Amino acid sequence: xxMINRNPYISFPSEILDVIKHxxxxxxxxxxxxxxxKPGQFFEVSIPKFGEAPISVSGIEEGVxxxxxxxxxxxxxxMVFEHMKGESLLMRGPYGNGFDLDLYxxxxxxxxxxxxxxxxVRGVVEALSLTEDAADKHxxxxxxxxDDMLFRKDLxxxxxxxxxxxxxxxxxxxxxxxxxxxxxxIPEIELKDVxxxxxIVVGPPAMMRFSVMGLxxxxxxxxxxxxxxxxxxxxxxxxxxxxxxxDKYICLDGPVFNYTESKDMID
Amino acid sequence: xGYTLTRSEFDQVLEGLSEKYRLYAPVLKKGQGRxxxxxxxxxxxxxxxxxxxxxxxxxxxxxxxxxPLSQTLFFFTENVIKEADIDDSEAVVFLRSCxxxxxxxxxxxxxxxxxxxxxxxxxxxxxxHFVLIGCTSSFQDCFCVSMGxxxxxxxxxxxxxxxxxxxxxxxxxxSLEELFADSGAAAGDVTAAYxxxxxxxxxxxxxxxxxxxxxxxxxxxxxxxxACGRCNLVCPTCSCFTMQDAxxxxxxxxxxxxxxxxxxxxxxxxxxxxxxxYRKKHGERMRFKTLHKISDFRKRYGYDMCVGxxxxxxxxxxxxxFSNIINKVDAAVKEGES
Amino acid sequence: MIRDYDxxxxxxxxxxxxxxxxxxxxxxxxxxxxxxxxxxMRVVEIAEKYGDGTVNLTNRQGFEIPHIRIEDRDKVNEExxxxxxxxxxxxxxxxEGYPASGTRNVVxxxxxxxxxxxxxxxxxxxxxxxxxxxxxxxxxxxACTGCSNDCAHVRLNDFGIIGQTEPQYDPNRCxxxxxxxxxxxxxxVGALSVVNGKIVRDTNKCIGCGVCVNYCPTRAWTRxxxxxxxxxxxxxxxxxxxxxxxxxxxxxxxxxICKIIKNTYxxxxxxxxxxxxxxxEHIGYIIDRTGVEEYLKYAMKDVELGPKxxxxxRIYWGGKRYDQTNELRKSMFRFSDREE
Numbered sequence: 017x018x019m020i021n022r023n024p025y026i027s028f029p030s031e032i033l034d035v036i037k038h039x040x041x042x043x044x045x046x047x048x049x050x051x052x053x054k055p056g057q058f059f060e061v062s063i064p065k066f067g068e069a070p071i072s073v074s075g076i077e078e079g080v081x082x083x084x085x086x087x088x089x090x091x092x093x094x095m096v097f098e099h100m101k102g103e104s105l106l107m108r109g110p111y112g113n114g115f116d117l118d119l120y121x122x123x124x125x126x127x128x129x130x131x132x133x134x135x136x137v138r139g140v141v142e143a144l145s146l147t148e149d150a151a152d153k154h155x156x157x158x159x160x161x162x163d164d165m166l167f168r169k170d171l172x173x174x175x176x177x178x179x180x181x182x183x184x185x186x187x188x189x190x191x192x193x194x195x196x197x198x199x200x201x202i203p204e205i206e207l208k209d210v211x212x213x214x215x216i217v218v219g220p221p222a223m224m225r226f227s228v229m230g231l232x233x234x235x236x237x238x239x240x241x242x243x244x245x246x247x248x249x250x251x252x253x254x255x256x257x258x259x260x261x262x263d264k265y266i267c268l269d270g271p272v273f274n275y276t277e278s279k280d281m282i283d
Numbered sequence: 284x285g286y287t288l289t290r291s292e293f294d295q296v297l298e299g300l301s302e303k304y305r306l307y308a309p310v311l312k313k314g315q316g317r318x319x320x321x322x323x324x325x326x327x328x329x330x331x332x333x334x335x336x337x338x339x340x341x342x343x344x345x346x347x348x349x350x351p352l353s354q355t356l357f358f359f360t361e362n363v364i365k366e367a368d369i370d371d372s373e374a375v376v377f378l379r380s381c382x383x384x385x386x387x388x389x390x391x392x393x394x395x396x397x398x399x400x401x402x403x404x405x406x407x408x409x410x411x412h413f414v415l416i417g418c419t420s421s422f423q424d425c426f427c428v429s430m431g432x433x434x435x436x437x438x439x440x441x442x443x444x445x446x447x448x449x450x451x452x453x454x455x456x457x458s459l460e461e462l463f464a465d466s467g468a469a470a471g472d473v474t475a476a477y478x479x480x481x482x483x484x485x486x487x488x489x490x491x492x493x494x495x496x497x498x499x500x501x502x503x504x505x506x507x508x509x510a511c512g513r514c515n516l517v518c519p520t521c522s523c524f525t526m527q528d529a530x531x532x533x534x535x536x537x538x539x540x541x542x543x544x545x546x547x548x549x550x551x552x553x554x555x556x557x558x559x560x561y562r563k564k565h566g567e568r569m570r571f572k573t574l575h576k577i578s579d580f581r582k583r584y585g586y587d588m589c590v591g592x593x594x595x596x597x598x599x600x601x602x603x604x605f606s607n608i609i610n611k612v613d614a615a616v617k618e619g620e621s
Numbered sequence: 622m623i624r625d626y627d628x629x630x631x632x633x634x635x636x637x638x639x640x641x642x643x644x645x646x647x648x649x650x651x652x653x654x655x656x657x658x659x660x661x662m663r664v665v666e667i668a669e670k671y672g673d674g675t676v677n678l679t680n681r682q683g684f685e686i687p688h689i690r691i692e693d694r695d696k697v698n699e700e701x702x703x704x705x706x707x708x709x710x711x712x713x714x715x716x717e718g719y720p721a722s723g724t725r726n727v728v729x730x731x732x733x734x735x736x737x738x739x740x741x742x743x744x745x746x747x748x749x750x751x752x753x754x755x756x757x758x759x760x761x762x763x764a765c766t767g768c769s770n771d772c773a774h775v776r777l778n779d780f781g782i783i784g785q786t787e788p789q790y791d792p793n794r795c796x797x798x799x800x801x802x803x804x805x806x807x808x809x810v811g812a813l814s815v816v817n818g819k820i821v822r823d824t825n826k827c828i829g830c831g832v833c834v835n836y837c838p839t840r841a842w843t844r845x846x847x848x849x850x851x852x853x854x855x856x857x858x859x860x861x862x863x864x865x866x867x868x869x870x871x872x873x874x875x876x877x878i879c880k881i882i883k884n885t886y887x888x889x890x891x892x893x894x895x896x897x898x899x900x901x902e903h904i905g906y907i908i909d910r911t912g913v914e915e916y917l918k919y920a921m922k923d924v925e926l927g928p929k930x931x932x933x934x935r936i937y938w939g940g941k942r943y944d945q946t947n948e949l950r951k952s953m954f955r956f957s958d959r960e961e
Contacts, residue, residue, distance in 0.1 A: 023366060023402040025356055064359040065530035065538035069556060089557040106364075221559075248555045250526045250542075253399040255392055257523030257545065258552065260575070263582035268397040282496050283553065283561040283571070315843040319733040319740050319786065319831070323840055343840070352794045352839055512798060513838040527797060529817030543796040543818065544839070 024253050027062040027106035033081050035101050038166040041088045042132070043097065044074060047105065049082040054114030055139025056244055056272045059084060060252045062106040063095040070249040072271070073110060074135035074167075075142070082110075085135040085166065111252040112271050115140050115242070120214055121147055124207050127155045128198050128227045130219025134166055136244050136271070137218050142170065145177040153178040154205045158198035158223070160185050181205070198223065202230035210235035218244040228275060241275035284454040285473030286463050293332045293443075293450040295466040300375055300459075301330055304412065307348050308377035309341035310334055326376075335377060337445035340422040344519035344594065345378045349389055349407055350544070352516075356403060357540040359530075367539070371406045375440065377414045380477055381425070381592040383439065384432035385519030386413075388580070388588050392522045417444035417451075417476030424593030426483040426606050432590040434477045442475035451476075483596075485609040487587060488616040491578040498615045500608075501566035507601050508565040512546030514595035514605065515572070520588050523547060547572050573608050626691055633758060635719035636694060637685065646677075646687040647697050650710050650719060650755075653729040653747030653765070654682030660704040667700050681726045681762075694718075709748060711755050721756030723901070728764035730773040732784070739767030740784030740831055741848040746875065753879060759889045760901050762857075763882065769809070769830040769851070776866040779904050780882055781853030785829030785872060787845035787929070792819050794841035801833035801842055808832050829872070849929065850878055855905040855938060864905075864940020872929040881920045888919035905938075 034046040047059075058072040061084065069092040075083030084107075088097050099105055117140065125144060129137050134157055144153040155174060159165045161184050174180045181201045183194040194201070198219075207213050215236055217227045224243055231241055247259035247266045259266035261281040264273070273281070288296065300306060308329045316323040324341040326348060355367040378386075393404035415435055427433040440456040451473040454463060515521040523545040530538035545552060548568045553561035562568050580588035595605045628638050637646040649664055656664075668676050668686045671693045677685040689697055698718030705712050705719065713720040727750050730736070732743030743765040750763055763780040766773035775781025797818040805813045812826035813833060820841075822833075829849055834842040849872045856866030870877070885904065892907050892915075908916045913936055926932065 024399045025403075026364075026366070063528075064357070064364060064540065065528050065535075067528040067540075068526060087557075093556070246555065247561065248553055250524070250545075253401070254397040255399070255401050255522075256525065256542075257392075257547070258525070260579075262574070263579040265396070280493055282493065283567070312840075314846055315840060317835055317837075317840075318737050319784075319844060319848075320742075325840065352796050352841075353792065511800060511836070511838050516796070516838045525796075527818040529819075532816060538817075541818070545796070546798070546838070549798050549800075549838075 025108070025251070027060070027068075027108040029104040030107055031104050032099055032101050036083075038085070038168070039164060042085060042164075042166055043088075044083050044085040044167075045096070045099075045105065046075075046081050046083050047107065048080070050079050051110070053082055053110045055117070055143075056114035056136045057110035057112045058136075058249075058252070058267075058271065059107045059109035060111070060249075061086070061092070061096060062108065063092050064106065066095045067092045068250075069093055069096070070111075070252060070267075072136040072244075073114070074138045076139050083138075085132065085138075087132050109252060111267050113269065115216070115244075115272055117143050119242075120144060120216065122149070124152045124209065124213040125154065126202070126205060126207075126213065126215040126231070127153070128158075128202065128215065128217045128219070128231075129156070130158045130198055130223040130227075131160065131164070132166070133219030133223070133244070137216055138167060138170065140216065141174060141178075145174050150178040152208075154181070154207075155179065156181040156183065156198045156201050156205075158183045158185065158219070162187050162191055162193070179205075197226075199226045199230045202227065202234060205234075207234075211237060212240070214240045214242070216242050216244070238275050238279065242272055243275060243278050244271045245273060245278065245281070246271065284457075284460060284463075285471045286452045286454065286468035287471040287473065288450040288452060288463075288466060288468040290332055290448065290450070292466040292468045293452075296452075296462055296468070297329075297331055299462040299465070304373045304375040306330065306375050306377070307345070308335040309339070309345075311336045311339065332450070337416065340379075340425070340592070340594070340597070342594065342598065343517050344385065344592070345376050345382050346385065346389060346519050346522070348374070348376060349386075349404060349411070350393070350522055350524065352544045353541055354403065354543075355539050355541040359538045359540070361536050369403055369406045371410050373410045373412070375412045375414055377416055377443075379416045379418055379592075380435040380475075381427045381430075381432045381590045382519050383413065383415060383435040384430075384590045385592070386438075388520040388590070389522055391584055413439040415439045415442035415475055417442050418478050419444055419446060419476045421478045421481045422593070424483060424596040424604075424606070425478070425481045426485050426591040426593055428478060428481050428591070429483075429485040429487070429606075430587060430589055430591030432592075433479070433481075435475070442473075444473070444476040446476075481591075483593065483606045485591070485606045486613045487577045487589075487609060488613050491574065491612060491616055492619060494619055495612060495615050496570060496574070498612075500611050500615055501570040503566065504569040504603065505564045505566040507603055508548065508569055509601055510548050510550060510565050510568065511600060512549035513598045513600065514603075515546035515548055516544060517594040517598045519592060519594070520576070520590060521546070523552075547575075569603075569608070573605070573612065576605075577609055577612065624691070631691075631694065633721055633723075634694070634698070634717075635722040636689075639687065641688070643691055644687075645689050645691050645694065646685050647672075647689055647701065648679070648719070648722065649684040649686065649701065649704060650726050650751075651683050651708055652710065652727050652751035652755075653744035654726075655729075655744045655748075656704075657707050660707045663700060663703050667697055670700075671697050679726075682728050683726045709752065711752060713756070719756070721758050723758035724754055724756070724761045725763070727751045728773055728775075728778070730766045732765070732767040736767055737835060738770060738831060740786045740829070740844075741767065741850075741875075743767050743773070743784070746782065750879065750882060753883060754886065757886060759886060759893065760903060761882075761885070761889075769828045776853050776856045777858055778856055778866065779854070780878075780885075781856060781866045782878060783851040783853065785849035785851055786831045786834065787829055787847070787849060787872065788822060788827070788831065788833050789843045789845055790820060790822065791841050791843070794839045795819055796839060796841075798838060800836045800838065804832050804836040847927075847929075848875065849873065850875065852878055852881070854936065855908060857903055857905050859903070861906075861944045862909075862940050862942055864938050867933070867936045867938055869933050869936060870926070871931050872927070874927045874930070877924050877926050877930070880922075880924045884920045884922050884924070885916075887922075888916055891919070 036044040074085040250256040254268035524542040576589035673688040727747040729743035729747035733739035764775040852870040853866030
């Protein structure tokens, strides 16, 4: 069937291959998916009679599955959490541009990710951790508290392979890891050549704004910074209008934007 | 080919058209206005000329046929998802020049924004034909001349000017010639009427720098605007929608997914799961809407979204004038340049 | 000059007896409180020519021209003729002023003519009722208000007429913006709720104020073709037992209300205590005496309420009972209790 006649709102069923529980409120659903997909893209997960929710791809096993890390925050995601391994979920996508891995494979890179913002870059960080010069890949990951940490297994792996800075905004007494906002650690990373280094920033709006400021202060060129945006998305197709910012549609033109574009995107 | 028709001749033409098409036109709904014993002009299906409101601007636009205010997309039963049937019978829509231009904007979003085509929209759109209602004079708040939408040369079956109780038709579609000839209509020299001047004039700046976003001019609307969204809902070019799922209360296993009209002025439009909202202040929403209409849309597709129909001005309960906002933006841009 | 005037006759002729010896005040009747500019000018002229150049605005939307000499009555009546004709007030003999004063001016809020919330033309109904019941010497107070806001304070009248509209809902035009729900809750009674993205109206709670219609951005809510009315009965002020009128009918039609009012005069003819001071007795007190049932026998004669109309099963009036006690210090509730 041609694109023209296909109904883009129809979802397909996908089997839940595995459910990985990170916290009470955050699970990763490993969904059977064989098509082309990139980290940073997203799917609309559909629960008939409850609605749809845009969920970014947090991991990919090519030709086999995609990981969808879901935070339980509403009607739809509550229902998703009722589903178990072996059952199916409806979804449509992938949508959006995603990260172009070739841009970050070589040379020095800083990834700054906060909270569920880790999901869209998890695939990127995983790829970076497997590069030859993984020591030049610096990853700052921030969570609200030690209990909110996602992808613990991955974090342990990354710790081994690349330069990981794991921090929490606040922690109970006796916590031995780093404490403080991600922005605190941006200046501490030592780079060989900031003029050619690239950066990815993903997380809540305020965290992204201050992280980009930190990177620019550090000497990063605007064109070497990428951000992944999050907005309300209803259709994922560039039609419903909710995710538009200026002349850009986050679901079509993003969610990943070079900072030279995103700096002019004002809600 | 031009014709001058009496009411009964025109009715005969409409009767002939009705055999093949459903006719969709502005209709004066008695007593259905906001206030007691006031009327409103809304689009509806008609059969004869007496039902069509030729002398007023419609309060709500024709867009409701293409993008219904509430449209069911899917029905859900226990295990089956059924795509809702769409009424896609052939239809003829009576509209004015500004609305013909608005149609192009709706097509842009629903058919040509990215690679996805909205199949629900397309099904209806493919079956629509148009009749242009000529404008013999400008209405209150219209500024189509400034927006370059006062004239439409093609894309319709025929145009009709309603003048002094008769109907002057400029027939474009040759296949309807017989229908007009049979009605007994007198041939005449007719072209679609259009206005060359509006009382309201705006000047849209060629380029609107981002500095306008931070301008103080929006602050006034934090208080003045009540975020009712009427401007969006009457606008022929506003096309946003929100998905809405429901299960029937008497049987939770059965339900539907629908989409309903959305307004960037109304609370909730930019609210994400978890409660974050990207534009809380009403002035910010006004800026977001305004810049879309006269700048952002143009950056993406090369022409302005606003068609200058002035319905937003007509409907605003707080007497906020969109045309005045355009001119305020223009002044702010000029001030920034000097 | 011998000063021998039949003050009863003056009063029935709509002149108030003044405490200033030799003076009267002319009471100008303005049904619905709407007067044409020409008549208004005449009020001014009378005040300047026969009064002291001042005019009182009355609580019931009329005028009172004070400080008129008793012997100028006929001249003033002649001047009033223009006003009486312009306001369409029923009259006996032209040139002889107002033929009665007992049945008070019918009051009206601005209503649909001006007010976005007005559910009917209050002025028109007030004028219609006035034409129907005036002249009459029975002491009856009637007021019309456009919506449940009751700006006209109709609950202080024997008959309080409150406009209602029955909201009509078209789910196909509803986008679920919930503004109706919000404003119904904030400005009215909170009769609306959202079920599955669409609105459900609690028909028992809904007072027919039309707020939902006013705030609906899509015309999903519209007004009913029919104008409906809530009728409040027997509110009053006064020394003995002031009280608010009580709900008698809701979703009533105009014709029924007019009939009930007209029928009430037959009841008054039958039961008015002629021994009362100045033969003037409030209907409410008569009903207290005869019982509501007896009153309704008269009032509901030939009245056919519409299918939507609801009638109160029983009516109980509350209010102050100054004729029983006026004790404040020993009242049940004391502010000092609240602070503990």
